[in-house]
Amino acid sequence: MLLPVMMAYPQRTQQFLQALSLIVFGAWLLGKNQWWGRMVVTYLGLIGGLWLEAAASFWFVSEIQRRQELAMAALTEMVENIEPAPTDEADGDDEVEDRDDWDDDSNRKTRWTR
Numbered sequence: 068m069l070l071p072v073m074m075a076y077p078q079r080t081q082q083f084l085q086a087l088s089l090i091v092f093g094a095w096l097l098g099k100n101q102w103w104g105r106m107v108v109t110y111l112g113l114i115g116g117l118w119l120e121a122a123a124s125f126w127f128v129s130e131i132q133r134r135q136e137l138a139m140a141a142l143t144e145m146v147e148n149i150e151p152a153p154t155d156e157a158d159g160d161d162e163v164e165d166r167d168d169w170d171d172d173s174n175r176k177t178r179w180t181r
Contacts, residue, residue, distance in 0.1 A: 079126065086119045 089111050096104035 079123065082119055082123060086116060086123075089115055089119075 093108040093111055096108050
């Protein structure tokens with residue numbers, strides 16, 4: 068399931084694997100239960116983990132913004148390319164048709180029958 072994402076974003080996959088390896092290394096150090104191991108884990112967790120997390124979050128937000136900008140540009144281009152509907156003015160017939168009979172219910176089709 069993750070393979071297409073990993074192939075599409077190899078640099079982000081590498082960052083994810085680096086963070087995962089830091090987590091595994093930190094768990095191993097904590098398992099040894101040494102004071103220096105806890106100090107290294109604290110340093111790696113606070114500095115390295117937060118840095119990788121911030122970089123990945125910034126990339127994710129900027130990627131969403133980039134996709135939104137591309138979608139808006141495509142939508143704007145589509146709207147600008149819409150041709151106006153043809154009008155009756157091209158026929159030269161400037162008379163306004165009488166629309167008073169539109170209120171007549173006898174010509175209106177309804178789904179209710181008597």
